[in-house]
Amino acid sequence: MGGSFLLFSYLLSVFASLPSFTVVKADSDLTRPSLTPINRDLYHSSDDLIEQIKSLVHRHPEKLTVETIKAGNKGYTSEITVVTYCQSRKETDDKSKFRILLLIYDLRLVIAGVLDRLFIVFQSFGQHGRELITSELALRILSILSEEQFLPKMDRASLNGTLENVVIKVVPMENLNGRKLVEAGNLCERRNGRGVDLNRNWSVDWGKKEKDYDPYEENPGIAPFSEPETQIMRKLAISFDPHIWVNVHSGMEALFMPYDHKNRTPDGLPSQRMRLLLEELNNVHCHKRCMIGSGGGSVGYLAHGTATDYMHDVVRVPMSFTFEIYGDNTATLKDCFKMFNPVDHTTFKRVLNDWSAAFFTIFKLGPHQIDVHSKAAVSSMDKWVSIDEYFDGYLMGRRNRYGKKMEVLEVGMQEIRTYFRLFLLSSVLLLFMFCSRISKTGRQIVSAIPI
Numbered sequence: 001m002g003g004s005f006l007l008f009s010y011l012l013s014v015f016a017s018l019p020s021f022t023v024v025k026a027d028s029d030l031t032r033p034s035l036t037p038i039n040r041d042l043y044h045s046s047d048d049l050i051e052q053i054k055s056l057v058h059r060h061p062e063k064l065t066v067e068t069i070k071a072g073n074k075g076y077t078s079e080i081t082v083v084t085y086c087q088s089r090k091e092t093d094d095k096s097k098f099r100i101l102l103l104i105y106d107l108r109l110v111i112a113g114v115l116d117r118l119f120i121v122f123q124s125f126g127q128h129g130r131e132l133i134t135s136e137l138a139l140r141i142l143s144i145l146s147e148e149q150f151l152p153k154m155d156r157a158s159l160n161g162t163l164e165n166v167v168i169k170v171v172p173m174e175n176l177n178g179r180k181l182v183e184a185g186n187l188c189e190r191r192n193g194r195g196v197d198l199n200r201n202w203s204v205d206w207g208k209k210e211k212d213y214d215p216y217e218e219n220p221g222i223a224p225f226s227e228p229e230t231q232i233m234r235k236l237a238i239s240f241d242p243h244i245w246v247n248v249h250s251g252m253e254a255l256f257m258p259y260d261h262k263n264r265t266p267d268g269l270p271s272q273r274m275r276l277l278l279e280e281l282n283n284v285h286c287h288k289r290c291m292i293g294s295g296g297g298s299v300g301y302l303a304h305g306t307a308t309d310y311m312h313d314v315v316r317v318p319m320s321f322t323f324e325i326y327g328d329n330t331a332t333l334k335d336c337f338k339m340f341n342p343v344d345h346t347t348f349k350r351v352l353n354d355w356s357a358a359f360f361t362i363f364k365l366g367p368h369q370i371d372v373h374s375k376a377a378v379s380s381m382d383k384w385v386s387i388d389e390y391f392d393g394y395l396m397g398r399r400n401r402y403g404k405k406m407e408v409l410e411v412g413m414q415e416i417r418t419y420f421r422l423f424l425l426s427s428v429l430l431l432f433m434f435c436s437r438i439s440k441t442g443r444q445i446v447s448a449i450p451i
């Protein structure tokens with residue numbers, strides 16, 4: 001009896017344990033095999049990538065400068081590194097010793113800016129944490145600009161000629177805090193360090209939610225520009241006043257132009273020019289695979305409060321784009337590293353080669369595509385940016401040119417001091433000339449007196 005009871009209870013326990021065993025097994029089948037980890041052989045860590053970029057800049061001070069801008073609110077801080085490529089920097093070396101030369105150079109830049117001789121391209125990478133490949137592309141582009149790496153089929157002379165009047169501003173990793181979360185294992189994270197999507201935090205059509213709105217993906221924040229990252233990017237955009245803006249993402253292969261919040265493109269000639277440039281890029285570099293058109297009309301959903309719509313509508317950048325450089329639609333839903341980034345060496349290399357070549361085509365064709373004088377007219381008359389923002393942007397622009405990490409006000413004071421010193425110097429010179437003239441005249445008068 002006791003034996004049969006034991007057997008019965010044993011069988012019972014086996015049956016009881018079966019369902020839980022089955023469930024555990026089903027769970028592990030669903031999750032474990034489908035998740036691809038970050039390939040550390042191909043991809044830099046965020047710290048390493050920024051470090052590599054900084055040392056690249058230090059090896060090429062004649063062309064490249066770097067600065068890190070910090071901002072924060074409510075206990076949350078963020079920092080954004082910006083690299084500037086400008087061939088004319090050669091002339092500004094030793095600027096601390098030659099303040100007058102710097103002033104002349106600065107004046108020349110202002111004049112060049114007014115005449116719009118300098119063509120400015122502003123690009124941001126890594127706005128979404130999980131799209132690691134985009135920041136690798138930023139490093140590749142900067143390596144080519146510094147001539148440490150080369151594009152196939154491009155000679156140095158033509159490259160330097162192309163870039164003579166082009167200023168290139170690169171933000172290699174806009175969302176450093178979000179990227180850190182991805183590196184810590186949250187491979188699907190696209191938002192910043194406190195859960196806000198940096199490509200929904202801009203003011204154009206901000207906060208509007210579609211029926212399929214998913215806060216995990218698209219949380220726009222508590223207000224437009226609530227996030228330090230977006231605040232920094234807005235100031236940079238206003239101070240650079242670029243001719244071309246490119247927001248680089250991954251998840252699919254596409255070349256988008258405004259609008260993201262409407263399912264159509266803007267009217268008029270500038271819009272046609274944007275489309276022409278995108279068609280050229282699609283034919284030459286995307287092997288005709290890229291989707292072209294408005295972000296809102298092509299992706300299948302409207303996006304509100306995006307950076308590219310702000311650049312187009314508010315900063316009035318003549319060519320504002322969003323590029324999607326890679327996507328694997330065979331990846332399963334949670335397998336985000338594989339969905340957004342190439343996982344094998346061949347594809348990784350192919351994506352970086354194709355897209356860095358696409359960017360150099362932009363640097364080459366861009367200045368020919370844009371009527372720079374119309375941009376100047378638009379810039380001065382039709383901007384919706386407040387005076388306050390302009391002033392902030394202007395001072396930040398100055399800081400960028402000096403390439404020093406100084407507080408905005410400090411730069412302002414430094415300039416006032418420099419101008420004051422120059423004023424004093426010229427006053428003293430004038431006084432000296434005046435005095436020597438008097439003394440000469442005085443001697444003449446004295447010697448002219450007949451005794």
Ligand SMILES: [Zn+2]
Pocket residue numbers: 127128131249250251
């Ligand atoms: Zn993205």
